[in-house]
Amino acid sequence: MSAELAQSKLTANTPMPPERLLEVKELKKYFPIRKGFFKSVVGQVRSVDGVTFHLNQGETLGLVGESGCGKTTTSRCLLHAINPTSGEIRYRQADGQLVDVTQLATDQLRPLRREMQMIFQDPFASLNPRMNLLDLVGEPLLVNGVANRKERSDRVADLLRLVGLRPEYMRRFPHAFSGGQRQRIVIARALALNPRLVVADEPVSALDVSVQAQVLNLLLDLQEQLKLTYLFVAHDLSVVRHISDRVAVMYVGRIVEMSPTDELFLAPKHPYTAALLSAVPVADPRIRSKMQPLEGDVPSPSDPPSGCHFHPRCAFATDLCRQQAPDLEEVQPNHFVACHRQAELALTGVSEPI
């Protein structure tokens, strides 16, 4: 073990509850805005602005929010696909050691990358059309040292069977498969190295409804079978309700509410969560016109409003909300809210499960 690695483990030696796989503290990612001939920095896009959450082993955390709220940036920072500006991402390795992902150098990240994998949004864009399934799914194996061709094709066959595809299709190219089947290929590839954490960035939003259900069921089955932990990034609240144990809601770079799924949907405590829930069209013509659309647009993360970022669109905003940003506080066991007025507000969620 190198000295730096030991150092990074030292910084991460404060205890983490044993059920936790990952802890993110005050994660920030700013992108500079450059202007002029000398490309001087004139501002910052605060994509992720102090995000704190944790992932327990074997659970699914849904991360929801509107486009531009920083959910994808957060997920990419977890895998160190982009370098976070500041903050801490503590991860418990398979051998029980804690590491701070943000402190690791590229070569130290390599072994970690086997444990953390990603499923991308668009299966039409994330598969190379010139590679057949054996190459696509086998590539992570090859990169990580499974050089024997026979061994590799056996493993690929196993993986394809695991995700419900026939191993005979191994020599075919992605164009021969439908959207749902392609997403299965992407999932097989993500599972090739037996990961422990899978970050799924909108894995079903590009699929048709009838196929969406198949892929969601597959993800649930695989989680049970392989004891996977999911970070499930999505904008579709019904999908998130379906698959998540807990849900975190993001708004302009910050988490505004995080709680167990049913609690969040039935009794939201943040006005933004409630507004988001009421905006979902209910698939029942007898329950109409409950939609109370939020006024205005999502503010730009390069110039967010003062205080609570949600105050210009919030019906309950006070002067305090305009001046001071609320902290994310645990108001009930496992229920975190960032709102000054959460105690006095009585917000309604969706109706009970039908």
Add this chain to the structure above:
Amino acid sequence: MTNQPLLEVRDLQTVFELDEGIVKAVDGVSFDVYSGKVLGIVGESGCGKSVTIKSVLRLIEKPGRIANGAIRFRSKILGNSSAEMIDLVHLPAKSAQLRALRGNEIALIPQEPMAAFSPVHTIGNQLMEVIHLHQQVSDDEAKKIAVTRLKEVGVPNPESAMDRYSWELSGGLRQRAMIGMALTCNPLLLIADEPTTAIDVTTQAQVLSLLRKLQQEHQTSIIFITHDLGVIAQLADDVVVMYLGKVMESGPVDQIFHNPQHPYTRALLRSIPTVHTKNRSRLPTISGSIPHPFQKRTGCPFVARCQEALPQQRCSNQAPVLKAINEHQSVSCFLHEEEVNVC
């Protein structure tokens, strides 16, 4: 008057003649649109919903063509009397008559407003172009109409929005401007092709309530195309469910959601996750995937994925036709015939 449809589509067939074979993208579709009502067309990708409305607008380009059927529209400017219906299929392509219709009496809200607006012309420019095409007005008057329309669809500061470019607006504003543009000439029929798929839920809610408000104020008929059953349930009066170019079921929205008759409609409704489902429960799915359009098929298009297919291969050998099962609802399925026979 209200009982007479504004648009009648009968047995529409649109085919694409490709080197690999003929794709029947729309294969015998019939529906009516009544004035002041919203017709929702639902279906998965590739079911022919977009081709259907492109056929109505006569925007099908080679190698595609309308092979058969009638699209009768009650036009005010082309028809001699209000009772007469014009068959759009028989109007010559690129004719002045069609141009007079498009954007004037039939308007389209496309799926991607970013792609639909020109990035090098201002919003105002593009709105005024439509007005000049269809109305004999001066520049000042056209500008006034355009500003009123933008105000109507809830664009803040419409005067300054006129001078801006589409890429300067946010997704929701852009879609509003698009709706404003579609409404400039007070169309009789508004066709919305998945107008909310590219935007967020909160913006979607804004756009939907705007559409509903405008529809009630102007008594415009809307054909709303989407794959989101929630949106259909909230907006539509009547629903057409399509699968592989055919109408599987059609009827009033309440019947479709609460008394679906076709196995495909039932399966589709079961398989959508909703915010009301218990978390971490398995969803009932439709097995298999949508067949490839080149695949030759006889019989019902849904048979391979249908759980209720009849014995003795009847569903795969013979194609059912769309039949009215009561005053409002029509279904294309043998199951229903069987039930009638039993009775």
